[in-house]
Amino acid sequence: MPRGTVVLHVSRPPSFLDRHEGQTICSVARSIARLKDFDYAGPHDRVRLDAGSLFFVPDDTLLRRDADALGIREVKDLYGGIVPFPFVQTKAVSHGLIDPAAARPEGWSLAFAERIEDVVLPGFTAFTRDEARRGARSLLEQGTIRAKQPRAAGGNGQHTLASVREADALLAQLDEDELTTHGLxxxxxxxxxxxxxxxxxxxxxxxxxxxxxxxxxxxNSGHCVYGGSDLTCVRGGWSALEARPLAPAAKTAVRQARVYDDAMSEYGVVASRRNYDVGQGADSSGRSRSGVFEASWRVGGATPAEVAALEVFARDSSIDVVHVSSVETYGADIAPPDDAVVHFHGVDSDAGPVLRYSLVRGTSRRDR
Incomplete structure (x- = not known):
């Protein structure tokens, strides 16, 4: 009997595993299996009953009821996260309501919204057309706004609105059930x-x-899309990261991410992987702003780099810092660097020719 087995939990159609995103998750799961000295068995529904302890790599954040059904209870059971309600899986959770009496889904935490108010951009999440209209008009007094479909990813489902007329036109197109269930x-x-x-x-x-x-x-269609992440990884948690010499922009982002992360206790989130996108730029008046855009508790674009860093730390206990990149690039005539770990290199059925790899760019030891 093996010591344990790493398995996938795939919520999307089986064909997903043939595409570049699915193949990258498979590659990441194999690396995790090596780190844990476990077997790797692919999707969990194909695993033998005698496979020993199971460690899950889900393709999405799990709901608590689904995690319970799989026997996933703690951080040690998965690479990802568990949340109590569907809206916590999405961007909807990252802003408060227009007022305390506004419509909201079951389980909505006013306390969470209060705790993160200062580390996100000015904004609202609305679950009715009228409240979305009120929120849009309030924000438009400060300048151009952005409307986001909470479940969309990769920059999809977003609209820039510069006037009440544009906001009203967008709101008129929204599906009522989608708005009531998932918000805007x-x-x-x-x-x-x-x-x-x-x-x-x-x-x-x-x-x-x-x-x-x-x-x-x-x-391959000429659209601007996510192309990867360049990370500096350190041993330890947020305090170890804050102890590093950081540029002012990075220091602000770390502080904001940590406040958001701490506030997730209001929802009882259980997560071994916690990732936060922090946007920094200028609003319509030219004022510099910084705020958490969204959170992710599932395998994401930065995960190949995260796992590559974990492998370096596991090989050499004297290394305290790893500089590592995850790369996604498109086109037929591209090749990875010789020392890259390739996760997908081929023709995706939807995206066309794609190359995805991770690359360790440097390390630092304690004695330096």
Whole structure:
């Protein structure tokens, strides 16, 4: 009997595992299995009953009821996170309501919204058309705003609104059931945005934290999409990261991410992987702003870099800092660096030719 087995929990159709995102999750799960000295068995529904202890790598944040059904109880059971309600999986959780009496889904925490108010951009989450209209008009007094569909990812489902007329036109198009169930996020729009990645990851007895920046690239259709993240990872949690010499922008982002992360206790979130996107740019008046855009408790674009850092730390206990990148690039005539770990290199059925890899760019030891 094996010591244990790493398995996937896939909420999307089986064909997902053939695409670049699915193949990258499989690659990450294999690396985690090596780190834990476990077997790797793919999707959990194919696993033998004698596979020993199971460690899950889900493709999405799990709801508590689903985690309970799988026997997932604690941080040690998965690479990802568990939340109590569906809206906590989405961007909807990142802003408060227009007023305390506003419509909200079951389980909504006013205390959480109060705790994060100063570390997110000015904004609201609305679950009715009237409240969305009120929120939009209030925010438009401060400048251009951005409307976000909470469940959309990769910059999709977002609209920039510069007037009440534009806001009303968008709101008129929204599906009532979608709005009531999942809400709409409205926040100040930033120009010249830099998106910083902040995170904390725990695997067995090792905890790391990181800061870094996201990169954008052009996909095979010429659209601007996520192109990867460049991270600086340290042993330890948020305190270890804050102890590092950080540029002012990074220091602000780390503080904001930590406040948001601490506030998640209001929802009882259980997560071994905690990732926060912090946007920094200028609003319509030219004022510099910084705020948490969203949180992720599932395998994401930065995960290949996170796991690469965990592997370096596991190999050499004297290393305290790892500089590492995850890269997503598009096109037929591209090749990875010789020392990269390739997660996908081929033709995706939807995206076309794609290359995804992680690359360790440098390390620092205690004696330096």
């Amino acid at each position: 996020v409205l926040e100040l729009h930033l120009d010249g945005v830099t998106t910083l990645s902040l995170g904390r990851v725990t695997l067995d007895d090792t905890t790391i934290a990181y800061h870094g920046r996201q990169r954008m690239t052009r996909d």
